[in-house]
Amino acid sequence: MASVTLRRLSKVFDGGVQALHPLDLDVRDGELLVLLGPSGSGKTTVLRCIAGLEEPTTGDVVIGERIVTHAPPADRDVAMVFQSPALYPHLTVRENIAFPLEMRGVSDAQIARRVLEAVARLGLQAVLDRAPEKLSEGERQRAALGRAIVRGPQAFLFDEPLSRLDATLRIELRGELLALHRALGATMIYVTHDQTEAMTMGQRIAVLHEGRLRQVGTPEEVYQRPADVHVARFVGTPGMNVLHGRGRGTGEGERVIEAGSLSIPIELSSYEGELQVGIRPEFVDLCAVDKGVGNADVLVVEPLGSETLVHLNTGGQPLVARLPGFADVRVGTRVGVKVDRRRLYLFDAAGAPLA
Amino acid sequence: MNSRVWAVGASAAATVAAALVLIVVTTAQRRYERAFAFRMAGTTAAYIAAVTPPPPPPAPPPPPPRRRAGLRGRRQTPPPQPPPAPSSLSSAARSYDLPSLLTQARALSTLPGWSSDVEVYFGTAPLVDATAPPLSPDDLQHLAAGGRWRNGVALVPVKDRDGQEVVGAVAVQPRPAPHGPLPGGFGFVFPAAILAVGAAATIAFREHSLRRGGYVGAALLLALAGYLDVRAAARQSTDRWLVDTRRLLQEAATRLPPPRTRVAITDLASMVRGGEIVAGEPGESAPRRVRIDGELRAVVAVLIGSGRWIELRSVPAEAEASTWLILLVPCALLGPMAIGALRWAERTPARNRRETALAWGFLAPAALHLMIFTIGPAIYAIYLATLADFRALLRDPLTWNSFVTSGAYTLYVPISVALALGAALAVHRYKRKGSRLYRAAFLLPYVSSVVAAALLWQAIYGAGSLGLGRADWLSNPNTALLALMLVSIWVHVGGQMLVFLAGLDVIPQAYFDAALVDGAGAWRRFRRVTLPLLRPVTWFVFLTGVISALQMFTLVFVLTQGGPSPLHATDVVVHRIYRTAFGPQAFGMASALALMLAVVLLVFRWPQLALLRRQARHA
Numbered sequence: 001m002a003s004v005t006l007r008r009l010s011k012v013f014d015g016g017v018q019a020l021h022p023l024d025l026d027v028r029d030g031e032l033l034v035l036l037g038p039s040g041s042g043k044t045t046v047l048r049c050i051a052g053l054e055e056p057t058t059g060d061v062v063i064g065e066r067i068v069t070h071a072p073p074a075d076r077d078v079a080m081v082f083q084s085p086a087l088y089p090h091l092t093v094r095e096n097i098a099f100p101l102e103m104r105g106v107s108d109a110q111i112a113r114r115v116l117e118a119v120a121r122l123g124l125q126a127v128l129d130r131a132p133e134k135l136s137e138g139e140r141q142r143a144a145l146g147r148a149i150v151r152g153p154q155a156f157l158f159d160e161p162l163s164r165l166d167a168t169l170r171i172e173l174r175g176e177l178l179a180l181h182r183a184l185g186a187t188m189i190y191v192t193h194d195q196t197e198a199m200t201m202g203q204r205i206a207v208l209h210e211g212r213l214r215q216v217g218t219p220e221e222v223y224q225r226p227a228d229v230h231v232a233r234f235v236g237t238p239g240m241n242v243l244h245g246r247g248r249g250t251g252e253g254e255r256v257i258e259a260g261s262l263s264i265p266i267e268l269s270s271y272e273g274e275l276q277v278g279i280r281p282e283f284v285d286l287c288a289v290d291k292g293v294g295n296a297d298v299l300v301v302e303p304l305g306s307e308t309l310v311h312l313n314t315g316g317q318p319l320v321a322r323l324p325g326f327a328d329v330r331v332g333t334r335v336g337v338k339v340d341r342r343r344l345y346l347f348d349a350a351g352a353p354l355a
Numbered sequence: 356m357n358s359r360v361w362a363v364g365a366s367a368a369a370t371v372a373a374a375l376v377l378i379v380v381t382t383a384q385r386r387y388e389r390a391f392a393f394r395m396a397g398t399t400a401a402y403i404a405a406v407t408p409p410p411p412p413p414a415p416p417p418p419p420p421r422r423r424a425g426l427r428g429r430r431q432t433p434p435p436q437p438p439p440a441p442s443s444l445s446s447a448a449r450s451y452d453l454p455s456l457l458t459q460a461r462a463l464s465t466l467p468g469w470s471s472d473v474e475v476y477f478g479t480a481p482l483v484d485a486t487a488p489p490l491s492p493d494d495l496q497h498l499a500a501g502g503r504w505r506n507g508v509a510l511v512p513v514k515d516r517d518g519q520e521v522v523g524a525v526a527v528q529p530r531p532a533p534h535g536p537l538p539g540g541f542g543f544v545f546p547a548a549i550l551a552v553g554a555a556a557t558i559a560f561r562e563h564s565l566r567r568g569g570y571v572g573a574a575l576l577l578a579l580a581g582y583l584d585v586r587a588a589a590r591q592s593t594d595r596w597l598v599d600t601r602r603l604l605q606e607a608a609t610r611l612p613p614p615r616t617r618v619a620i621t622d623l624a625s626m627v628r629g630g631e632i633v634a635g636e637p638g639e640s641a642p643r644r645v646r647i648d649g650e651l652r653a654v655v656a657v658l659i660g661s662g663r664w665i666e667l668r669s670v671p672a673e674a675e676a677s678t679w680l681i682l683l684v685p686c687a688l689l690g691p692m693a694i695g696a697l698r699w700a701e702r703t704p705a706r707n708r709r710e711t712a713l714a715w716g717f718l719a720p721a722a723l724h725l726m727i728f729t730i731g732p733a734i735y736a737i738y739l740a741t742l743a744d745f746r747a748l749l750r751d752p753l754t755w756n757s758f759v760t761s762g763a764y765t766l767y768v769p770i771s772v773a774l775a776l777g778a779a780l781a782v783h784r785y786k787r788k789g790s791r792l793y794r795a796a797f798l799l800p801y802v803s804s805v806v807a808a809a810l811l812w813q814a815i816y817g818a819g820s821l822g823l824g825r826a827d828w829l830s831n832p833n834t835a836l837l838a839l840m841l842v843s844i845w846v847h848v849g850g851q852m853l854v855f856l857a858g859l860d861v862i863p864q865a866y867f868d869a870a871l872v873d874g875a876g877a878w879r880r881f882r883r884v885t886l887p888l889l890r891p892v893t894w895f896v897f898l899t900g901v902i903s904a905l906q907m908f909t910l911v912f913v914l915t916q917g918g919p920s921p922l923h924a925t926d927v928v929v930h931r932i933y934r935t936a937f938g939p940q941a942f943g944m945a946s947a948l949a950l951m952l953a954v955v956l957l958v959f960r961w962p963q964l965a966l967l968r969r970q971a972r973h974a
Contacts (some may be wrong), residue, residue, distance in 0.1 A: 038750070053868050074874035090887040099883070100873035157872075212965035 260315030
């Protein structure tokens with residue numbers, strides 16, 4: 001196992017699209033790091049640069065102690081699992097898993113032993129000699145996993161391996177992946193756009209947005225202390241509410257932020273001018289009209305059982321409130337809005353956090 | 356109520372089918388009657404020419420009085436009766452003596468035992484029935500072109516002795532003959548039609564009282580009855596000709612002009628074009644069918660003098676009568692098909708019915724095209740080819756040569772497939788760098804006309820350019836086939852490359868990425884990943900390549916004509932078929948050869964279809 005380090009890595013594609021702005025990332029030996037970002041954020045490009053499937057425009061890829069920036073994929077000793085299982089349809093499960101070993105000239109006896117080991121770990125013994133098309137979705141993705149672990153590589157790269165599976169299977173395999181990580185103690189870089197997956201799996205999460213690395217931190221850090229407005233919006237289900245507003249003093253020593261139809265009192269020193277105020281849906285509550293920091297119209301009500309999401313319109317800006325249980329809110333009515341003032345996040349107009 | 360509507364429709368369908376069969380049978384009977392009339396008229400014309408002497412050479416005194424006596428009542432001006440005929444003296448010797456002609460014509464019309472009415476024209480004037488209308492200019496035009504059918508009368512020209520000019524005509528009108536063996540001259544087809552319609556109506560109105568297959572049986576019976584009637588008509592037409600011609604031959608034996616005292620068979624033989632005469636033995640008067648050297652012949656014995664028998668032979672018309680089954684069976688089956696369609700419509704919801712009708716509407720043009728230009732000719736080829744043709748083909752070394760040549764020629768396919776695969780891999784790899792240009796360059800030969808490509812290469816080979824050095828690539832039997840193969844490769848690589856490229860494009864990139872990460876080198880990636888994933892495409896390209904190579908004709912036709920000549924070095928199967936069909940007009944042999952090729956093609960077509968089915972299942 002080895003650490004993976006990216007130094008000032010950037011990528012400009014042939015058409016001139018800057019997929020990645022220079023970024024530094026240090027994945028520790030044995031760590032499971034999740035690269036999180038919406039589609040088009042450049043997370044897969046990072047992974048392909050590490051694997052050697054793309055050559056970075058600038059910067060270096062370091063695996064362990066070796067700079068492998070220009071080494072072919074075969075020489076990097078990493079394993080990759082793709083969104084589609086990419087099992088060769090003309091080979092059986094056994095042959096598919098044996099393929100990387102065979103390519104490396106491992107002896108037949110070794111291959112047989114290691115394939116059986118990998119298969120036992122993944123519970124694929126029963127389907128060993130089947131063709132991929134005869135497997136279930138889950139078995140296929142497990143077999144792809146087997147092809148990755150059989151080699152014992154320096155690092156594992158996962159490119160949204162669960163995104164094509166249905167919800168139940170995804171949760172099941174997520175658990176297995178975590179167990180595998182614990183058992184192997186392997187360095188893993190896991191790309192996903194699903195922030196739930198990121199929160200549950202990552203020891204650390206690296207958030208990418210528009211080709212820039214926005215924040216690297218534990219799930220808690222990323223959730224509690226988002227580095228900028230993009231991270232705040234992206235992490236959490238639903239993400240943080242971000243209202244555009246303006247801070248001003250009222251002349252009586254009080255300061256408020258006026259955002260849409262809301263007027264939120266604050267206790268910050270730097271408040272003047274354009275800013276953005278963030279608040280997680282769970283810290284938004286509803287009350288009678290004119291009793292809160294402002295009023296809003298109810299647009300959509302989503303009862304989910306354990307909670308109810310209420311989508312509001314506050315003077316042209318959307319706001320989501322998360323209420324416990326089945327809340328008695330009707331679409332089209334006007335309600336008052338309360339916010340937990342201690343849970344406000346303030347960002348400047350460009351999205352950087354205010355002190 | 357609904358079922359009543361259905362029953363009426365089914366009965367109507369059956370009636371229409373029966374009517375169609377009747378129409379086909381009647382048409383066939385007319386055709387055979389017409390064929391008989393023309394044949395008889397031709398024979399009569401030959402008879403007339405044989406038995407009538409030329410006019411006496413010098414200006415004869417007065418024509419023989421006794422002959423004109425018969426005419427005196429009607430015609431006032433005796434000497435030059437027929438206007439155009441004796442116009443030129445030089446051709447007079449080639450023409451016929453009118454008085455004797457008149458005698459012969461009159462004698463013909465009273466010939467006992469003839470089944471037709473006959474008229475002979477000299478110039479445009481009728482000789483037998485002088486009050487009949489003369490030939491019209493329109494008739495003359497048709498006569499010059501070989502004859503015409505007019506109101507149940509076959510009109511054929513009588514030519515001068517050199518066969519140059521039309522000097523008259525013979526008209527033959529067959530007297531109506533009974534059209535079938537049943538009482539009243541009815542054929543089997545009438546009762547069968549009534550039976551079939553009755554069966555359909557019974558099934559339709561009584562619903563399931565009879566098995567539905569019962570009507571199919573009735574319909575096939577109808578087709579069979581129709582065929583029997585057609586066959587009877589064909590047989591009758593041959594028999595009538597035999598019997599009537601026998602009468603003519605006997606007449607001719609007594610009437611041939613003087614110098615011949617004893618009639619030679621050869622003199623008579625010239626009269627029966629389309630038949631033959633051999634010395635025979637006494638026989639019964641009815642025509643018979645016998646096998647002569649394996650071929651069926653209709654024969655009749657003719658007595659042409661005391662104790663002299665000859666045998667008149669002809670190909671029996673009924674030998675070809677089975678062709679009519681091609682029309683009769685579909686017509687008869689139209690009934691069951693319509694009934695099946697009605698039953699289906701009755702059971703199926705309106706929505707499905709509309710969809711199916713729509714689907715067939717879309718399919719109809721293609722289906723029709725397929726029926727007329729593919730299935731029809733194929734069936735016809737099967738019909739044309741006889742076992743004897745196959746036997747003859749198997750004995751012919753040229754057949755074997757053509758298959759060997761085609762087989763050898765086909766060997767270019769693996770080469771072109773390999774080249775196409777290589778080119779596709781290269782273009783695929785350098786996708787971003789002007790691959791459109793590559794594609795266009797490779798595709799150009801494929802989309803241009805094969806003839807144009809052939810001519811281009813003819814020029815190249817002829818000049819020995821492109822470093823080929825010699826100029827005899829196409830004329831040297833050792834290199835001609837190779838030269839053709841080279842052109843084929845040049846033509847086909849582009850199209851095949853495009854198919855490979857399309858195949859490569861649909862392989863998910865993840866396979867190649869995975870192989871890269873797994874540490875496979877370029878060769879192993881190709882051998883273990885690319886090639887297996889392209890296997891269906893490769894098979895497709897290979898099989899279609901082989902099939903089209905086996906069907907190749909154009910290149911050979913344009914470049915070598917199957918030559919260099921005596922050696923047939925490039926005489927591929929399709930070219931051989933062409934040569935057989937359009938050289939000696941041996942369509943049976945050509946069809947047989949085509950069928951042999953079809954069997955070979957089927958061997959390659961079958962896995963190709965299996966491949967397509969598998970792909971369709973996966974799609």
